[in-house]
Amino acid sequence: MRRIIAVVFIMLGVIGWLWPYSPAPTVAAVNSPLLGSAVMLPNSNPGYIPPHSKVRYGRVTAIDLADNRLVITGPAGTEEFTLEDSILVTKENQVVDLNRLRLGDWVKVQFSDIYTDTPSRLGIEGKDRQITALYKGQLANVWPLRGEIVLREVEQYGHTKWTKAEDLLKLAVDPTTEIYRQGQRISLTELNATRAGTEVFAAVSNHFGQRRVVKLLVSPGYDRSFYDRIDDIDWASARLVLAGREFSFDDGTIILGNQRLLDPAALQEDQAALVVGTQTENGYQVAAIVVEQVAAPRLQIYRGEVYDVTSDSFALEDYEELDDNEWDGHRRHKFFLTERTKIIDSRETNRAAITVPLNEFVDSQYEQDPDGSDEGRNTVYPYAYVVADGNVALAINVRDSVDSKWERVSTGRVVAVDEGAQQITLDLVKDWSAYYNKWQINPALNYLQVNRAVLVKNGRAIDLTDLLPGEQLYFVRDNVQATVVLVQED
Amino acid sequence: MVKTVWRWATVLGGVVILTTVWLGLSPLVAGAALAVYESGIASDQEYREVVFITGEPLLLSGELKVSLGREKNNAVTNTYYYKLSNAAGDVKLTRRLTLTTTRETTRQQTVEVTRLDKITETITVTRGKVKDTYVLKDNAYQFHKSVVTDHQAAVDYFSGNWNGRKVYTINKDEGEAVVELTGSTVGYSHYWGSTETQLVDYYLETDRLSATSGGARNRWTGTAQVKLALNRTKDLTYVPNEPTPISFRGGYLQTEQEENVLQYTYDLPCFSDGAVMSGRRNQGEDSFKLLSVPTQKRLPVATIRDIGGHWAEDDIARLASLGVFQDTTYFGPTLPMPRAEFARALALLTNMVPAPGPAVKQITLAASKPTSSASPAPAAAVPFVDVPPGHPYYQYIVEVEKRGVMQGASNCFFPDGALTRAEAVTTLIRALGFAGLAPATGYRTTYLDDTEIPIWAVDAIYLATEFGLIQGDRGYVYPNERMTRAEAAAFLNRFITFLQRDLKEHYRERVIYQH
Secondary structure, rough: OOHHHHHHHHHHHHHHHHOOOOOOOOHHHOOOHHHHHOOOOOOOOOOOOOOEEEEEEEEEEEEEEEHEEEEEEEOOOEEEEEEEEEEEEEEEEOOHHHOOOOOOEEEEEOEEEEEEEEOOOEEEHHHHHHHEEEEEEEEEEEEOOOOOEEEEEHHHHHHHEEEEOEEEEEEEEEOEEEEOOOOEEHHHHHHHHHHOEEEEEEEEEEOOOOOEEEEEEOOOEEEEEEEEEEEEOOOOOOEEEEEEEEEEEOOOOOOOOOOEEEEEEHOOOOOOOEEEEEEEEEEEEEEEEEOOOOOOOEEEEEEEEEEEEOEEEEEEEEEEEEEEEEEEEEEEEEEEEEOEEEEOOOOOOOOOEEOOOOHHHHHHHEEEEEOOOOOOOEEOEEEEEEEOOOEEEEEEEOOOOOOOOEEEEEEEEEEEEEEEOOOOEEEEEEEEEEOOOOOEEOOOEEEEEEEOOOEEOOOOOOOOOOHHHHHOOEEEEEEEHHHHHHOOOO | OOOOOEEEEEEEOOOEEEEEEEOOOOOOOOHHHHHHHHOOEEEEOOOEEEEOOOOOOEEEEEEEEEEEEEOOOOOEEEEEEEEEEOOOOOEEEEEEEEEEEEEEEEEEEEEEEEEEEEEEEEEEEEEEEEEEEEEEEEEEEEEEEEEEEEOOEEEEEEEEEEEEEEEEEOOOOOOOEEEEEEEEEEEEEEEEEEEEEEEEEEEEEEEEEEOOOOOOOEEEEEEEEEEEEEEEEEEEEEOOOOOOOOOOEEEEEEEEEEEEEEEEEEEEEEEEEOOOEEEEEEEEEEEEEOOOEEEEEOOOOOOOOOOOOOHHHHHHHHHHHOOOOOOOOOOOOEEEEEEEHHHHHHHOOOOOOOOOOHHHHHHHHOOOOOHHHHHOOOOOOOOOOOOOOOOOOOHHHHHHHHHOOOEEEEEEEOOEOEEEEEHHHHHHHHHHHHHHHHHHHHEEEOOOHHHOOOOHHHHHOOOOOOOOOOOOOOEEEOOOOOEEHHHHHHHHHHHHHHHHHHHHHHHOHHHHHHO
């Protein structure tokens, strides 16, 4: 027995200099017959790592929640993962639904096993990574040693148009900035060598209060902009057709959507996009593509006849759900009520909506049609718009059943809030066009009346005071009168 | 291990004006880092911090002076003087803070504990005819902080926490304001840069007489979070020469810049005529950045003649400019990299052994064959029989051995032996101090030639892949192949980039953006 122990100690001593702290000469190590013993060292859980300690970072290049598939591109290259419902998803320190994930988001993907492709946690980085502006202008200065460039004759993209911005604009550039010329990535020093009069496109983020270029492209030449739907796209040949013209794109093309940089794989046919290109003998060479898409709201909007109110729930019958920005009819949907369910009655068109206490709404169950074809139909609150998170009603707006030809589904950005007048000043307004199946710019609408609307933000009904300038809204309106306003979760 | 960078603009009778608050990372300078637990950052021009005590975020800027004490019995006492105001000039802050930090060092770690000796603080807010004065009550400031620093071969890593509670009187007898804070810090320091990221949570509670409603009390609570990061990065940029008739086509410029950022969010009450508005909150966020003017140093120009057009030309030229290679005339990019030369390169690049003197001396040395004159005085111990004190790379080999980065076998280092890829990877992972992060033994890497990986190199190859230091070649890592000198140059450059950029991203953006 002692002899066996002594042998083991001798073996461990030899292993000690070989492993794990001594890169001895390779030949000695590899040829050592004792290495086989080292592999066999007892270990009850080979490959164990602490939970969530294997990490990948990258930008989301593809998501298919129906197929539980996530693809990211980061320092480790492009990797595909399998998502499970149990995954914990966080964004800015809050637990959120997986459907908050957007193409172009930066994510931290964590695993609890070194072999699995199924992450245990997913952290979504917030607005710090978002693209805050797309500029084009002429290079006035390039300072590689300071990490800065200066543009002159600057124009800023917004809402399918280029508008004049600052005369001179200084932007920070760092080693992570992607700089491209003719499809090839170049350094800031190389950009400096040909800067005189060069026109560039720059996608910029807010880096702790400083405007920093995330991606910069030397313009291929005199450009024109086209806004239309993408008719056809061929990723293999890197070409797309839009507005009857053929465009080719490459690694340097700046593709933006939802204030995020996107991969070409994110482009889809029928998508409305602004394409900036330079005409060549082989069609247009694309400098920038801005996908003018609006992310579908996380919450659901319904409207229908109110039935079967109880102390805990109610139902909508012959209801419609807003699906892909268009009303889609269904038979019946049951909703649960909570203490937080905000209920307003906005049937009186000449005054602000009145708040309906939950108990009053519940008590209306005693005012339902007892029989006949309308059995269970609520006679006090017969028709309503409902904002729901799954089956939970967050806000109810009781209205008359109307089929107004002026009703629109729109989006816009909050410029200012007037609490006294119950109005929101808006810009960047777009209306959904069912006919064209795309978002149409609406320069005429610059304010919204909300005194007869329910407002919902972060899963809760809010007051107008909780609305902040800069927030993106998704709303149902009848002319300028809003019915439902959702603050978009980015 | 890596010295903290401090810059002093003026010395005034023992008190220095801190113009660049590099709130450092080395032992016993942790007291300096406390200067920013007050949620402030500095550049060489100014100091800025944000305070929330009045119920609104107030951005204050001005002067921070620091009086550094001398270390005695593993303790040091520093005093900080703040004199700040807002842009409008109607908010003023003065603060004097004395902190003592004690240090215990065990093996390769240092534990620091900081206590508050004394503090005075006064904030005045003048709005129209109303003037509020907040005075920190005597003995009403509780503060505790501790930081542990792990000294690895090429990098020091640290992590710490603190909490505190400050109670202020408002206009002597009109009420009290309480500020509770809890913070954490994490960071690293090495030759190529350093980053410290702090996350500080505030809880504020105020109970005071209303300034406008006679006799009524104004009570409110609020929260805020401040995220700040202090970064210093040393970078290398190639600068080409314009004229053709010149003895060299271009060269490298080494720059060093501090980039300090602060981001804050708040949830505070809304006020109307000085009274708290019920059911309404003032929520928001903002951020700012302070940059120092980068310092610059041109590096000696490499004149190597056998790398033109080689795929690793830039990597080799960059390292040559740093004086990493002895022979600057011929490099031999396809020759095997000797273990001793790799040890020297790593020791110089990480400042385990400081670069040998001024540029002129470097060139003289570089142009000649390695001689024993390049070596320092022999050390007392001779760890390897094949690396005697007179060996030209003696000091570098001794240093990497002492730090556990490279070892030999049977009292030999095999200095002229060809370095394999597995050895190179293992060496750099040890230099980074990451070896302990590997999975439990007995696992497989994803490389197709996994079975060829020496057992002692499995962890390093796994970790190097995880951290993006290596990617393999079409699924193979070829662990036992000799690393050429060109490959070694590229690998060492990737290592520097990891230190300069990847670590900064890990410690700054990925910490702040995920919280």
